Amino acid sequence: MIHQYKNNGYDIVLDVNSGAIHEVDDPTYDMISEYEGTPKETVISDICRKYPKETKEDIEEAYDEITQLKDEKALFTPDPYKDRVIDYTKRPTVVKAMCLNVAHACNLSCKYCFADEGLYFGRKAELMSFEVGKKAFDFLIAHSGNRRNLEVDFFGGEPTLNWEVVKQLVAYGRGQEKKYDKHFRFTFTTNGILLNDEIMDFANKEMDNVVMSIDGRREVHDHMRPFHNGDPTWDVIVPKYQKFCAEREALGKEYYVRGTYTRYNLDFAKDVLALADLGFKEISIEPVVAPPEADYSLREEDIPTLCEQYDILAREMIKRHGTDKDFNFYHFMIDLEGGPCVYKRLSGCGSGTEYVSITPDGSIFPCHQFVGKPDFKLGDVDSGIVRDDIVTDFKGCNVYSRPKCRDCFAKYYCSGGCSANSYNFTGHIRDVYEIGCALERKRIECAIMIKAACAEKDAKSASKENEKTA
């Protein structure tokens, strides 16, 4: 299975099953489309006719290069994984990551919030007690088997509303590391309102990653992320984020400024660039996932506009590559050499098996997006997981169990996509959310093109340097 596309002047061929990525010239691009199932003589004569300026020798040479790559299993590679995945999904799994909802309370009313604009459907605000949090840590350690690296994301609501408990739990986790030969990686996701020097200092010392929510331009952000009384928040958070990010960059610690784009900012590339222009280097802006009836939800007819925005963003990133205005966009990041193994790519995010979310009252759900859906409650921190049937269902999720993924070129990059999105839009965890898929495919195409373009730009700069020193 191969995927071919042209973007920004680059002809790209992705060999899906091997993951090999090739940049080719125009005649070779067309030849690859025709190669399988057509006799060599026919392919050569077709391409000679289409490209009269090319010599026959050159075209034959390109044909031989294709054949060589096929022989090396880097082009037209058959699927070697289908049978293995069945055994892999039957494997015993351990829990290695936990999203800890330490506060079902929030000081903002974000319009796209999956917790009723931070009001939690009229329920009383809930904060996780240290006791429940401690049991959650014990649950994670007890179910982590031999896995050493364990991840805990302090999430909410807004976790800074329960900051003392966060600090106590970090101390508790650190205290367990030696005893059980574990290493905790802590993360927290914040809306920034309560950030202060004390929180930043603590996070700089203890948190491997910090995710700071911001949607981009002031007007876009303030429209969707106001205080409960409607007051704007952008000016409150931006100076804090700038300070925090600068500190983390100096310490070599990870961070992301992360936002959501909606139908109100279909020109979201401007938001990413606004964040880059504020000096942020690690940026993630994701499409909103919302019911179709929401006025801000993305619709199928928006896809071409959104794809164009990714193209605009990609071209701008290439322009900035190697300059002091350079930045990373999370959804264009792709690790071509050190990326995940095929098992990870087949099985995906691990929700409901390796990854769970725990609420302030100690209930366990398959992930943060399933929180509050009673049918998906797996158990609690006292009894552990009691719904093995749900776990088995999630364990069976992989790219082969989703019929719509089988022929998709992106399947080893998104691993079949988000089960929660699939459930929210189709009622099943093994289906797909089509708008999300279209955007994911576009992001992968852009990410690969950026790799090709930046490699070319780097090579040109290196050659210029060499000329200077020669």
Next chain:
Amino acid sequence: MKHIKTLNEKRLQNTVVYGGCGECRTSCQSACKTSCTVGNQHCENPARR
């Protein structure tokens, strides 16, 4: 090669032998809370890299 430039050396089929240790990060724990992005995670199995 003159007509084809291959951008990566890594082949997914080779990871069948070493893969599956599970030490890598969970995608939704980084900067991705509403879409599943696995392809940009790093392999953390020192035996494979």
